[in-house]
Amino acid sequence: MKRKGILFIISAPSGSGKTTLCTRLVESVDSLYRSISMTTRPPRPGEQDGMDYIFIEKPEFLKRQKKNEFLEWAKVFGEYYGTPKKHILHMLKRGSDVLLSIDVQGAMKIKRLKLDAVYIFILPPSLEMLRERLVNRSTDSKKAICERLNVAKKEVACSHKYDYAIINNKLELALDSLRAIIIAERCKTGRS
């Protein structure tokens, strides 16, 4: 009997290394597909359309939102972010596991939909280290960094609402834990 796909939802404060971890995770685990979110924010250096995000204009976003095409959507730092619904539900139905990387706000909205999903939170080693990473990334202004850190504090306080929490202290160890969660969840008897 084929099982339904598992939806893995990953959140982390920005600067926690979530993007790198998710990319590496999909490479190192069989049959795990990333859901790409849509956003109206401009791409950061190195970000690719269709890989990191699907970058669209605001009117296009609002049109899709009106047509109820998002599983959840949010406005963060003045920009829109949304999770396209149709593709995810199709993948899950055909038995594929889906990795969805979204912020806490979005994850909590999906939780309220009572969708069967596994929630994973990635913690930075400390807020001090998070500040350093954001400064080194140097894509944000001082004010933006400060704002991001305040959001991060609130997000970390929500980590207990997730099923799993991983500290991204060393990338390889965090990756190993993430991989373990995917494999373990696939072995759960409730699913088969």
Next chain:
Amino acid sequence: MKRKGILFIISAPSGSGKTTLCTRLVESVDSLYRSISMTTRPPRPGEQDGMDYIFIEKPEFLKRQKKNEFLEWAKVFGEYYGTPKKHILHMLKRGSDVLLSIDVQGAMKIKRLKLDAVYIFILPPSLEMLRERLVNRSTDSKKAICERLNVAKKEVACSHKYDYAIINNKLELALDSLRAIIIAERCKTGRS
């Protein structure tokens, strides 16, 4: 804050490769300690006292049983098997994770104690392959093998009562899944 240890309980029909898997698992995961069961059955070739089991005489077993020294005990194929209680509870209290390999009967008794534990079932690839393994092991008589296979059927039917089920088709893959379960359970937010 230090978390309490996690008790991992592994069951499998005899001949499923449980012993090899458990030995390899403890070698490949940090800070996981095996609880050694006591039994009155004679050691099989290659089995070591204090490693595979603690082999004791029947009167000694019954004395300990009377003193309530076992978390659970059972009589299987005419021999006694018991899980020493004190050591396990001490390890869990000090934050160590404990691996306990017992039969389904024993696992279900522990489940009724409402002890916080993670239950893992190891499935043979098929009953036909299990029969082959038991024949090749050639430590049992034809009648004993037949008896073991009947027990195996009943045990497999209980696998849904476990949290996880792993098919031991290829040893390395099964070991990887077991390892993943240990690591994933350690990342659960409910535990920290």
